Each structure stands twice: as structure tokens, then as C-alpha cells.
Amino acid sequence: MAASPTGSQSASTTADFSTITTPIGPFTALVDADGAVLASGWTADAETLRPLIHPTLRPAELREHTDLGAVTRAVTAYHTGDLTAIDAITVRQLSGPFLVHAWEILRKIPAGNPVTYTDYATVSGRPAATRAAANACARNAAALFVPCHRVIRTDGTLGGFRWGLDIKRWLIAHEAD
Numbered sequence: 660m661a662a663s664p665t666g667s668q669s670a671s672t673t674a675d676f677s678t679i680t681t682p683i684g685p686f687t688a689l690v691d692a693d694g695a696v697l698a699s700g701w702t703a704d705a706e707t708l709r710p711l712i713h714p715t716l717r718p719a720e721l722r723e724h725t726d727l728g729a730v731t732r733a734v735t736a737y738h739t740g741d742l743t744a745i746d747a748i749t750v751r752q753l754s755g756p757f758l759v760h761a762w763e764i765l766r767k768i769p770a771g772n773p774v775t776y777t778d779y780a781t782v783s784g785r786p787a788a789t790r791a792a793a794n795a796c797a798r799n800a801a802a803l804f805v806p807c808h809r810v811i812r813t814d815g816t817l818g819g820f821r822w823g824l825d826i827k828r829w830l831i832a833h834e835a836d
Contacts, residue, residue, distance in 0.1 A: 674718035676705040677727045681738045683829045686803070688730050689721065695751040696730060698800040701822040711800035713753035737803065742770035742834055750801045760784065761795035768809045770834040775813045797821070809834075 674697055678687040685703035688696055689712070697716055698708035705721050712718070729748065736744035752762055761783045768774055774782070780792035796807035802822060808830045812818045820827035 672718065673720045673722050674709075675722050675724050675727060676708075677724045677731055678703050678705070679731055679734055681734065683738075683826050686734055686738075688727060688734065689718070690727055690730055691716070691718070691751060693749070693751075694727070694729065695749040696801045696804050697751055699804060700802040701826050708800070713800075716751060716753055734803065738833075745804050745806070748804050750804045752800055752805070754798065757783070757785070757788075757791060758795050758798060761792060762799060762801075762805050765795070765799065765805050765807055765809070768806060770806070770809070773809045773811045773831055776810055776818065777813055779810045793818070803830075806830075 674689045674691055676687055676689045678685050681701070684701045686699065686701050687703060687705050687708060688699040689705060689708050691697055697718070698711045700708060702708065705723070709717060709721065733744040733748050746766070750766075753759070764779070764783045768779075776789050776793050777786075780786055780789045783792055783795070785791060792810070796810050797819065799805045799807045802808070808820055808827045810818065811831075817824050817827050817831075
């Protein structure tokens with residue numbers, strides 16, 4: 660069952676991580692003791708992900724594994740065509756009420772149906788807050804599982820993406836097929 664991208668537990672001392680090869684480069688996920696994704700993205704350097712995690716959830720240490728079970732299987736399945744494989748993965752992110760709500764909304768945007776930042780702001784309950792909606796995408800630590808890549812500019816251009824526009828372009832094309 661997919662949980663919302665929220666949580667209230669304190670930081671554990673150690674988070675587990677794994678890096679796997681994908682068609683668009685290495686993908687690393689950090690998970691807490693419960694297996695919830697704390698941060699993820701297209702990098703081979705787990706340390707670049709740690710600062711993205713809210714301070715109350717941020718682990719003091721990282722421990723590498725070759726496989727994170729359901730998380731690794733979901734990442735592999737997504738990249739090979741099962742676009743819904745990521746939906747059941749639990750994510751744990753903390754911030755203020757708007758960002759937490761906005762991240763929950765991102766998880767509901769279906770693959771293959773990108774929305775504009777303006778539409779995303781409207782669905783998030785703040786139609787005049789396009790910049791706040793863009794900020795929610797920028798501050799999302801759990802890329803792929805909280806699919807901020809599904810939000811584009813009104814003119815159809817991609818906008819920004821922490822992991823690069825080539826990766827965002829690939830993800831959108833992958834989901835459109």
C-alpha cells in the first residue's frame with residue numbers, strides 16, 4: 660500500500676542505500692529502517708542525497724546494500740516499462756503543510772499525463788501559487804517515487820529538474836509510450 664509522502668518519526672542513525680543501473684544512468688535510493696524512501700535520484704553518489712532529507716529524518720550514516728527489495732524491484736520495473744511499479748512504494752518526506760500536500764498530489768498525477776505548473780498549483784489547492792508549486796517540485800527529495808518530472812511549463816517546455824533535462828525528457832517520453 661502506498662503511503663503519503665509524510666511521516667513523523669525522528670531521524671534514525673543509519674539509512675540503507677543502493678545504486679542500480681538504469682537506461683538513463685545510475686539511480687540511488689536511500690531508505691529508512693522501515694524501508695520508506697527518504698531520498699532518491701539519478702546519481703551514483705548517495706551522499707548527494709542526504710542533504711535533501713528533512714533534518715528531523717536525515718540519517719547520520721549511510722550503509723550500502725546491493726538490493727533494497729521492493730524499492731529496487733520497483734525502480735527496475737519502472738525503467739523497463741511497468742510505470743505503476745513505483746506507486747506502491749512508501750515515501751517519507753517532511754516539511755510544512757503545503758509542501759507535504761503538494762507532494763501527495765504529485766503522487767496522483769498519472770504517468771503519461773504531464774500537467775503544467777499552473778494546473779499543478781490549482782490541483783494542490785492554491786491556483787495563484789504557481790511558484791509555490793514549482794518550489795514543491797524543486798524541494799522534492801524522492802525523485803521518481805514522487806514524480807515531479809510530470810510537471811511542465813504552460814508552453815510545453817520542460818522547466819527544471821534536479822537530475823537534468825535529458826533525464827526529465829527521457830522519463831516523459833518513456834511514460835508516453
